[in-house]
Amino acid sequence: MRQFLARQKPYVNGVLAGLIFGAISIGTAGAQEKLLNLYTARHYATDEAFYSGFSKLTGIKLNRIEGGEDALFERIKAEGAASPADVFLTVDVARLWRAEQAGIFAPLKSALLGKRIPAHFRDPNGHWFGFSSRARIIAYDRSKVNPGDVARYEDLANPKWRREVCTRTSSHPYNLSLISSMILHLGEQKAREWALGVANNLARTPRGGDTDQLTAVGVGECSIALSNHYYYVRLMRSSKAEHRALVEKVHIIWPNQNDRGTHVNISGGGVLKNAPHRDAAVKFIEYLASDTAQAFFANGNNEWPTVKGVKLANPELASFGQFRTDTLPLENLGKTQAAAQRLADQVGWK
Amino acid sequence: MTTLAATLRSTVAGSISGPRIGALGIVSLITAALVVAPITAVVWNIFLPSDATWAHLISTVLPEYIINTLLLLVLVATGVISCGVLSAWLVAGYRFPGQPILEWALVLPMAMPAYVMAYAYTDWFQAAGQVQTLLRDITGWRVREYWFPEIRSLPGAAVMLSFALYPYVYLLARSAFLEQSRSTHEAARLAGYGAWGRFWHVSLPLARTGIVAGVALALMETLADFGTVSYFAVNTFTTGIYRAWLSLGDAVAAGQLATCLLLFVLAMLALERWHRGGAHFTSNRTPMTPQSLRGWKALGALLLCAAPIAFGFLVPATILLKLALTDPEVRFGARIYGLITNTFILAGSAAVAAVVVALLLAYAARTVKSPLVHGANRLAVLGYALPGAVIAVGILLPLGRLDNALVAWMQQQFGVRIGLLLTGSVTALIYAYLVRFLAVAFQTVEAGLSRVTPSMDDAARSLGLSPARTLARVHMPIMRGSLATAALLVFVDVMKELPATFAMRPFNFDTLAVEAYNLAKDERIAEAALPALLMVAIALLPLILLSRQIANTSQRRGSDGIDSHASTV
Numbered sequence: 001m002r003q004f005l006a007r008q009k010p011y012v013n014g015v016l017a018g019l020i021f022g023a024i025s026i027g028t029a030g031a032q033e034k035l036l037n038l039y040t041a042r043h044y045a046t047d048e049a050f051y052s053g054f055s056k057l058t059g060i061k062l063n064r065i066e067g068g069e070d071a072l073f074e075r076i077k078a079e080g081a082a083s084p085a086d087v088f089l090t091v092d093v094a095r096l097w098r099a100e101q102a103g104i105f106a107p108l109k110s111a112l113l114g115k116r117i118p119a120h121f122r123d124p125n126g127h128w129f130g131f132s133s134r135a136r137i138i139a140y141d142r143s144k145v146n147p148g149d150v151a152r153y154e155d156l157a158n159p160k161w162r163r164e165v166c167t168r169t170s171s172h173p174y175n176l177s178l179i180s181s182m183i184l185h186l187g188e189q190k191a192r193e194w195a196l197g198v199a200n201n202l203a204r205t206p207r208g209g210d211t212d213q214l215t216a217v218g219v220g221e222c223s224i225a226l227s228n229h230y231y232y233v234r235l236m237r238s239s240k241a242e243h244r245a246l247v248e249k250v251h252i253i254w255p256n257q258n259d260r261g262t263h264v265n266i267s268g269g270g271v272l273k274n275a276p277h278r279d280a281a282v283k284f285i286e287y288l289a290s291d292t293a294q295a296f297f298a299n300g301n302n303e304w305p306t307v308k309g310v311k312l313a314n315p316e317l318a319s320f321g322q323f324r325t326d327t328l329p330l331e332n333l334g335k336t337q338a339a340a341q342r343l344a345d346q347v348g349w350k
Numbered sequence: 351m352t353t354l355a356a357t358l359r360s361t362v363a364g365s366i367s368g369p370r371i372g373a374l375g376i377v378s379l380i381t382a383a384l385v386v387a388p389i390t391a392v393v394w395n396i397f398l399p400s401d402a403t404w405a406h407l408i409s410t411v412l413p414e415y416i417i418n419t420l421l422l423l424v425l426v427a428t429g430v431i432s433c434g435v436l437s438a439w440l441v442a443g444y445r446f447p448g449q450p451i452l453e454w455a456l457v458l459p460m461a462m463p464a465y466v467m468a469y470a471y472t473d474w475f476q477a478a479g480q481v482q483t484l485l486r487d488i489t490g491w492r493v494r495e496y497w498f499p500e501i502r503s504l505p506g507a508a509v510m511l512s513f514a515l516y517p518y519v520y521l522l523a524r525s526a527f528l529e530q531s532r533s534t535h536e537a538a539r540l541a542g543y544g545a546w547g548r549f550w551h552v553s554l555p556l557a558r559t560g561i562v563a564g565v566a567l568a569l570m571e572t573l574a575d576f577g578t579v580s581y582f583a584v585n586t587f588t589t590g591i592y593r594a595w596l597s598l599g600d601a602v603a604a605g606q607l608a609t610c611l612l613l614f615v616l617a618m619l620a621l622e623r624w625h626r627g628g629a630h631f632t633s634n635r636t637p638m639t640p641q642s643l644r645g646w647k648a649l650g651a652l653l654l655c656a657a658p659i660a661f662g663f664l665v666p667a668t669i670l671l672k673l674a675l676t677d678p679e680v681r682f683g684a685r686i687y688g689l690i691t692n693t694f695i696l697a698g699s700a701a702v703a704a705v706v707v708a709l710l711l712a713y714a715a716r717t718v719k720s721p722l723v724h725g726a727n728r729l730a731v732l733g734y735a736l737p738g739a740v741i742a743v744g745i746l747l748p749l750g751r752l753d754n755a756l757v758a759w760m761q762q763q764f765g766v767r768i769g770l771l772l773t774g775s776v777t778a779l780i781y782a783y784l785v786r787f788l789a790v791a792f793q794t795v796e797a798g799l800s801r802v803t804p805s806m807d808d809a810a811r812s813l814g815l816s817p818a819r820t821l822a823r824v825h826m827p828i829m830r831g832s833l834a835t836a837a838l839l840v841f842v843d844v845m846k847e848l849p850a851t852f853a854m855r856p857f858n859f860d861t862l863a864v865e866a867y868n869l870a871k872d873e874r875i876a877e878a879a880l881p882a883l884l885m886v887a888i889a890l891l892p893l894i895l896l897s898r899q900i901a902n903t904s905q906r907r908g909s910d911g912i913d914s915h916a917s918t919v
Contacts, residue, residue: 071853078750207583
């Protein structure tokens, strides 16, 4: 045994030295200034441009891990006090709320952010801020559906649309947050009836993403679908002929314009409690609210900047103009999420 | 080292009755304990109170999830057995045109992750895809006016997983068939059995341990799969774990569900062990002579063996290639090279680590004949059936604590602020791969080790070699083929692995699988095609090595092959 180990020793030592050297270099890198460690659940082609924009502007080097929303959240919790992460960006307000509940964010008082980001798009105590917004829209087949008949989310439960509705699975955050908003507006009983109505109207077992639902309407598998708006905008901006044809056939509606407004969700983030580079983190968060960053950040995924008055370099998105959004305080959606999932399970919305 | 081992030995020997465990046994027990630790962290949840999640799940969705899971297992088992066993039997026992190529090409589907295959087939077979569009153009039918098999369904998922996983069965069944001796078959022929009779009554029973081991690997992969089933919206037990954890925010209930999954796997593995029972076959190693097939029989064999390669590899690869070449959004930038390097680093180190650990554990079990060591080994391979994300959490929590303690200690002792030694580097990730894929290496290494006759150990030991030297000088050279196979299999598996890589990789360290998933998740399948294809291309490299080995074993078996060599010493 000893001889066996002795023979392996140089190798073992090499590995150990490598590990320790690696760890110390990570450690010292963490201690230097002019560095920002970002954990982000976003991943878009335009992100490179706006990250390098930040580095150019401030001289701060940016390290990042792009990962799954929930996996990154678990990782931050597990890393605890020694976590190298400074800023956490994610999508869906329920996730931001859960992160805040877990105590991973540090509150940030910033006059600049308070001024630029509307109150309903940020946490009242400054734990998280929304930087772009996305709407849950109804898409319909122009040849089969009169837009007036699907003007509200409530209409999706109308028995008239039996076997005509397509959605993705109920456990997806986009649907959960819509169901949560229905619970908050209608009360649990009415919301359950609504969800049951939607489940009964489904043309097929929920599957695929939002684009798949739009395609399904296009090809005639159903005539109505729920989707986030940016998947539709992406098709509008596509250079592929088949996508153009789809946009021609399938139109969209901003639901509930005559009452509470269209349901919106956000992508956003905040400064982490154990951030080793808090100053850089604050700079980054403020940078995200600047005009340039907002345009890039939102444009990367065809979303709307949360800061008012930012010019959109996105004619397709701009063509929608203004619409009324639901101003329900977003953090309430987070609180209701588990109830929404239970409700969906009970009515058999898969 | 010796004194420490001696102390440990005496303490352990004192506390546990039964055979002496020895230094090797202790090292292997500690290693097994390390691999089992993250699994224990998951199982620990049983002892914690959970919210009303359980009651809710049982009264609503859980029954359906369990039925779906069982159905999926049955279908995948049927699929991998029919693809894997039949093709293995044909290429091992017969000669027909194309056979030498098919013999190695049959492992190619291993390069194609099941979730990537799912993307490709969905693109073609969904209602808006090329196939149905063509059908409608020809017939004039409209959507919903005709029936077409739904690709995104439970049977669809079973088909994807079967094509992706049958090579496990093929590899193990093929070597089992090759090991069968000519005399057995001649005896069967004399007893009046025809070709089918010999297959059913002689070859299949003799090869069943190999086949069952292959099926066990395939089914454990199926249980752990999240990529394919979630893309197809087939709710399985693993979906339940995610739903409890993420949608209902109840990590404890998720851990408890994962524990149920483990118990199920444990039962399955016990069944496999029981089935293997005392079945030890030794036969003289004169291999059977392959028979030549002609005419329609040869054509039939060719088609039967070519079909799994076509559907499991060629068709999806072509679809992806077409997507990557025709989509204007696809870009081939410098970023890709970084992704390739990172993929190699992770898969390479994990492969080496897994083989070393597997060899240690398997050899300890062989030398130390102690139920304790055997039991620890059985537990150590359980991680294979756990979804990668569950393992990631099981590792992140304890290692995160250890990391924090280390940081505090270094700060206190030396005033140095170090980073996260384990979770901040690739160490924790390699650890996760080890927990997840040890089973693959272990099964292969153990099988290789079992082919070295025990008399060789005795001979080496009687010549005064220590167990470690016996391993290094006698076993390792003999079983280098199995070691290489184990390393290559783990390499390919790690390269395709997603959830743990996604959750645990260090800063600025993306891999091809991560890139492909990021794009696919964002519903940009065409853009995901390029990294997916590269991943397939890289997986081909080790698979070609593996294939060459396959070609070699079939050439030299009987003449100077490893097995005959072993039996003559």
